[in-house]
Amino acid sequence: MRNPHAGEPFTSSDAEIAAALADVSIPTLLLSCVHMSGDTTLLDGPLRPAGLFLNEVQGYMSEEDKAAARAVALDIIRDYRDRGCPEPAPIDPQLLKRMMDWLVCAEVPDEYVPMMLEEMGLDGRDARGAGHTSSRESRAEFPVVVIGCGQSGLLAAIRLQQAGIPYTVLEKNAGVGGTWWENTYPGARVDVGNHFYCYSFEPDDHWSEYFARQPELQSYFQTVLERHGIGDHVRFNTRVLDATWDEAAATWTVRIQGADGAEETLRARAVISAVGQLNTPHIPEFAGAESFAGPAFHTARWDHDVDLAGKDVALVGAGATGFQVAPAIADKVNRLTVFQRTAQWMFPNPNYHESVGPGVQWALRHLPFYGRWYRFLIFWPGCDTGLAAAKVDPDWPDQQRAISAANDLARMMFTEWITSQVDGDTDLLEKVLPDYPATGKRTLQDNGSWLRTLGRPHVELVRTPIDHVEPAAVVTADGTRHPADILVYATGFRVNDMLSSIRVYGRDGVELHDAWGERPAAYLGITVPGFPNFFCMYGPGTNLASGGSLIFHSECQIRYIMGCLDLLLAAGERAMTPRRECYDDWYARCQDELATLVWSQPSIEHSFYKDDNGRVHSLSPWRLVDYWAWTRTPDPADFEFA
Numbered sequence: 001m002r003n004p005h006a007g008e009p010f011t012s013s014d015a016e017i018a019a020a021l022a023d024v025s026i027p028t029l030l031l032s033c034v035h036m037s038g039d040t041t042l043l044d045g046p047l048r049p050a051g052l053f054l055n056e057v058q059g060y061m062s063e064e065d066k067a068a069a070r071a072v073a074l075d076i077i078r079d080y081r082d083r084g085c086p087e088p089a090p091i092d093p094q095l096l097k098r099m100m101d102w103l104v105c106a107e108v109p110d111e112y113v114p115m116m117l118e119e120m121g122l123d124g125r126d127a128r129g130a131g132h133t134s135s136r137e138s139r140a141e142f143p144v145v146v147i148g149c150g151q152s153g154l155l156a157a158i159r160l161q162q163a164g165i166p167y168t169v170l171e172k173n174a175g176v177g178g179t180w181w182e183n184t185y186p187g188a189r190v191d192v193g194n195h196f197y198c199y200s201f202e203p204d205d206h207w208s209e210y211f212a213r214q215p216e217l218q219s220y221f222q223t224v225l226e227r228h229g230i231g232d233h234v235r236f237n238t239r240v241l242d243a244t245w246d247e248a249a250a251t252w253t254v255r256i257q258g259a260d261g262a263e264e265t266l267r268a269r270a271v272i273s274a275v276g277q278l279n280t281p282h283i284p285e286f287a288g289a290e291s292f293a294g295p296a297f298h299t300a301r302w303d304h305d306v307d308l309a310g311k312d313v314a315l316v317g318a319g320a321t322g323f324q325v326a327p328a329i330a331d332k333v334n335r336l337t338v339f340q341r342t343a344q345w346m347f348p349n350p351n352y353h354e355s356v357g358p359g360v361q362w363a364l365r366h367l368p369f370y371g372r373w374y375r376f377l378i379f380w381p382g383c384d385t386g387l388a389a390a391k392v393d394p395d396w397p398d399q400q401r402a403i404s405a406a407n408d409l410a411r412m413m414f415t416e417w418i419t420s421q422v423d424g425d426t427d428l429l430e431k432v433l434p435d436y437p438a439t440g441k442r443t444l445q446d447n448g449s450w451l452r453t454l455g456r457p458h459v460e461l462v463r464t465p466i467d468h469v470e471p472a473a474v475v476t477a478d479g480t481r482h483p484a485d486i487l488v489y490a491t492g493f494r495v496n497d498m499l500s501s502i503r504v505y506g507r508d509g510v511e512l513h514d515a516w517g518e519r520p521a522a523y524l525g526i527t528v529p530g531f532p533n534f535f536c537m538y539g540p541g542t543n544l545a546s547g548g549s550l551i552f553h554s555e556c557q558i559r560y561i562m563g564c565l566d567l568l569l570a571a572g573e574r575a576m577t578p579r580r581e582c583y584d585d586w587y588a589r590c591q592d593e594l595a596t597l598v599w600s601q602p603s604i605e606h607s608f609y610k611d612d613n614g615r616v617h618s619l620s621p622w623r624l625v626d627y628w629a630w631t632r633t634p635d636p637a638d639f640e641f642a
């Protein structure tokens with residue numbers, strides 16, 4: 001069988017090929033040429049990328065060099081076509097490493113190479129699909145319940161199905177996608193490049209935009225669900241009320257409620273919580289909010305029956321969501337008032353709203369390993385470099401301004417970008433320039449649409465705190481009445497109230513949230529002492545603030561979970577929980593590490609990364625390469641079995 005990443009054979013004409021090459025990533029193209037031709041001298045010549053930065057997929061090559069590279073590539077592709085598009089011979093690991101270094105214009109440290117090779121899956125294998133040591137029979141008698149059918153729950157289902165483990169996915173919504181099902185607000189789109197923000201084992205040649213909008217993302221998850229035959233195992237419109245561990249039977253009893261209100265119980269040997277962190281909307285309690293006369297809703301519950309045309313809209317909150325909503329609705333409304341408590345740092349991404357042109361689509365579909373190297377190209381700049389830049393240098397003089405030299409440099413670059421957008425409007429500049437260190441909150445990707453929107457005559461950015469809400473206005477602390485017909489809360493999620501939508505009763509009837517108190521944690525973000533055979537995906541301590549993709553993290557977590565189940569079954573045991581000392585040690589190490597990173601700093605006054613006490617529980621402070629290594633195989637010594 002042909003390696004799926006070797007591309008579909010083609011018979012395109014020379015002119016069609018030349019046209020396709022017009023807008024492809026040239027460094028990526030040249031690596032595909034190495035596969036097609038076997039000519040490694042391409043890596044030695046002058047046609048090469050000059051540098052790498054986020055979203056810069058041309059490696060800063062000059063127009064002349066790009067044109068010359070296209071001419072070289074055209075000859076190679078023509079020859080490859082004329083030979084009938086044979087599957088390229090495998091490339092040895094040393095050469096692959098050289099190709100990696102060449103593409104990113106730097107030495108890729110050895111410890112990253114296996115992770116990156118696995119992520120690319122150049123051999124066509126889905127290496128993260130777990131192997132098994134347990135018997136097929138034991139797996140077939142071990143039913144598992146998965147709570148949630150977003151990106152992580154769907155992934156769990158795929159892996160359970162591949163392992164021959166019976167499973168049921170419980171999903172409160174009517175369809176698959178989780179966040180990408182619920183967040184239908186205007187302008188919703190992903191801000192991690194889609195050719196990386198997708199499962200590593202699924203084709204990635206179909207995206208119509210580099211950063212797809214919500215409908216396309218939701219339909220991607222629907223397609224994957226169908227392709228893997230998961231649908232029959234999912235109970236949509238079904239809410240989990242609670243899960244209770246029965247020690248004698250080593251079984252979870254999961255109480256569920258259907259759309260008609262009827263309750264039912266399911267029995268499972270293990271439970272995987274895949275409810276995510278951005279699951280429960282947060283709406284601040286403003287005095288008088290209940291008196292508001294018009295429609296009022298949270299962005300994750302967008303009311304599409306409400307017509308915004310000609311209306312005065314108050315948009316409260318402008319983080320990642322509000323930042324996308326404002327430009328998307330400004331054209332429709334009479335007046336848009338954006339209430340922003342804290343300004344956001346942002347950096348340029350010219351591709352943010354761009355379509356994937358036909359040439360790139362062609363290359364992704366037909367050129368061997370083009371898509372795989374493109375995936376690597378957009379993963380690498382966000383792989384752990386951001387974490388290094390988030391590290392506090394305690395000797396750096398002005399910690400309110402920046403936490404290190406690298407962070408100060410980021411501040412200058414971001415400031416330059418923001419300043420270049422406001423067209424000399426100093427009042428606006430004062431409002432939109434953050435007063436805390438760069439990257440201290442989630443940094444937004446920008447193509448200019450946000451500040452362009454704020455500069456429009458009928459749009460106002462208000463930084464004065466909200467005092468109260470009246471039937472037809474939002475009133476700020478300075479007494480100004482801002483008329484409003486519609487109130488939209490883009491105020492984020494109850495991130496620190498982890499797994500808030502479910503109650504989980506573990507050993508001795510202890511409820512998970514009581515066990516946590518104000519310290520939600522899980523060993524490796526996955527398991528909790530006292531809660532046997534209970535696993536989290538995108539659990540405490542696993543959100544990513546400095547790069548990577550949650551799908552990558554989920555693939556790490558489910559591999560670990562599948563490894564745990566295999567360990568349990570192969571040993572003939574019934575239940576496993578992490579050792580208390582492992583969990584405590586993990587928690588202490590996470591907290592110590594987080595204290596050294598920008599997100600914990602007192603200079604960041606408001607952030608959903610912090611709880612009410614200023615502690616950070618949601619984020620991972622670890623390098624992706626470490627988390628990947630730690631989650632490859634569970635260590636039996638970390639667990640108690642029963």
Ligand code: NAP
Pocket residue numbers: 189190191192278284285316317318319320321322324340341342442490491492493606607608
């Ligand atoms: P968020 O980043 O928490 O932003 C919430 C906004 O509401 C902030 O402006 C916040 O102000 C404001 N707010 C909250 N409570 C308030 C209060 N009591 N008074 C006044 N203002 C208040 O939430 P989000 O924008 O929904 O984004 C959450 C996360 O979702 C993102 O970080 C990201 O992970 C994900 N997301 C991703 C995308 C994407 O991929 N493109 C898009 C949307 C969301 P402060 O800043 O002062 O707290």
